[in-house]
Amino acid sequence: MHQWISGDRLIQRFEEWAPKKLAYEHDKIGLLVGTLHKKIKKVMVTLDVLENVADEAAEKNVDLIIAHHPLIFHPLKNVRSDEGQGKIVTKCIKNDIAVYAAHTNLDLADGGVNDMLADQLGLTHTDILQPSFHEALFKLSVYVPVSHAERLREVLGDAGGGTIGKYSHCSFSVQGEGAFRPEKGANPYLGGVGALEKVTEQKIEVLVPEHLLHALIQKMIKAHPYEEVAYDVIPMQNQGKTYGLGRIGQLTEPILFRDYCQRVKEKFGLEGLRAVGSPDAKIKTVAISGGDGNSLIPYAKYQGADVLITGDIYYHTAHDALLCGLNVIDAGHHIESVMKQGVKAYLSDVIAQEHKDTEVIVSESVTNPFHFVV
Incomplete structure (x- = not known):
């Protein structure tokens, strides 16, 4: 007979890794739709919860979606089944699919999204880019x-x-x-x-x-x-573990900026990216943050980064980076999809430790809203 883990227990174990207290203030994390008071036969991991993701979850008989980006970030004025986010919420409720979001708490967690991105790039001697607090x-x-x-x-x-x-x-x-x-x-x-x-x-x-x-x-x-x-x-008054946004680390050997841009494209499977800085600049120290990295320019520069890789950079912030001599790669927010395999691995390990048969799958739906036209 199959043994299924309860939603409450699964999330309790998940939050041992990415506790809610790590999240930034006003971040919309946690259970957003449905209930965790049920047995979970199948859980699906996704970066975003869009309509195609909800359809995929229903088709695959998923009981719980764990997402990085919150389905509901701003308060909903209404929940309509024929338009907007209401369509997604309605589909999830009709199919008894719970939706849970781990956003900035998963970014800051030890081994979380920031570390996954740094590992994807093969960075060594990594450290926190912007310290947030001590536990x-x-x-x-x-x-x-x-x-x-x-x-x-x-x-x-x-x-x-x-x-x-x-x-x-x-x-x-x-x-x-x-x-x-x-x-x-x-x-x-x-x-x-x-x-x-x-x-x-x-x-x-x-x-x-x-x-x-x-x-x-x-x-x-x-x-x-x-x-x-x-x-x-x-x-205790002792200083506990430091948590923070972004990571900074080293390449094994220097590389020209133009060549490193190509490497980043390959590592993240990108159609293209935006680059700020001299193509002939030498890159050895790399800072990275998957989301909005505009506030991280001074931290990257202060810690000696040659380049900051981010998911979003503004036009005028790019000017600021040029003025301070920092190269920037805007690789797109979707690079955070690296979290899907990372979270799947963690949940699979937890379920094995709990001696349960719950299945963990990764969403195959495309949620990147951008494509390149050249």
């Missing part, structure tokens, strides 16, 4: 019998607790004596009701990033032998 850190301290200490450390580390830089499973332990008296109605792991029990315990401490805290505590409680788990959660 809050917490210290989790838990008291556990010595007999279960090693196992609990393993559970905490496997769940992401105690990751510091390039090191994982970092923890500190100190041994002492725990005491407790089970009261009437208790079902103690050690001791008896009404009797004071003293146990040799270890106090285990790990640092936990905010987005993992809730899930990690649940796993800790499940692995702990006690009926009531004694633990502390303490906010």
Whole structure:
């Protein structure tokens, strides 16, 4: 018998990777149409949700669409089944297709759209182009019998607790004596009701990033032998992981700008692109952001980029780039379609970990509104 993952659980796991708090203010992310309170037999990943995508999802019996660009960004004045976005919303509702969007939170996520784009170009030694914020850190301290200490450390580390830089499973332990008296109605792991029990315990401490805290505590409680788990959660002043827009990295060797434009075309399968700058300029340090990159000109220049690759650049911003000596490639917003395979891979891994049979597919519908006429 097939086992399907629930929509709630699938999105919960997805948001461990791209938590909503990473999204920019006023971004329209999350569930936009339908419900997640159902079993998901098939999920489809897409860059955009257009009418042809909704038709494809209905034809393929899709239960959930996960998109990068929100279907509903500005408030709808009406929902008409014969025109505009109302046609798409209506088709999704009629076919019981839920629509979920992960936009700027997926852009900023570690391994998200920005990193996928940098990987597609083969950039090395990548870093964040425009830092946005540092994630809050917490210290989790838990008291556990010595007999279960090693196992609990393993559970905490496997769940992401105690990751510091390039090191994982970092923890500190100190041994002492725990005491407790089970009261009437208790079902103690050690001791008896009404009797004071003293146990040799270890106090285990790990640092936990905010987005993992809730899930990690649940796993800790499940692995702990006690009926009531004694633990502390303490906010830290330490600087947590940095998140931000865009990436900057290095090419393995310098290349002329004219040649690099051709390489970008090939890597992203483009009909054409717009270039700003001297064809004879040498390119070694590359900045990239899949969406609107107009605000990133000063960041790219400050960090020493030779070129900024972006999905959208304005006419006058292109002039600003020329004035400051920064080359620019406008490769089109559709380069973010690289997220389709990346999200599929992540979801497939999650479903395998959950031991479910839900199928993940990538939309084959064309959603790029532009084509080149030469």
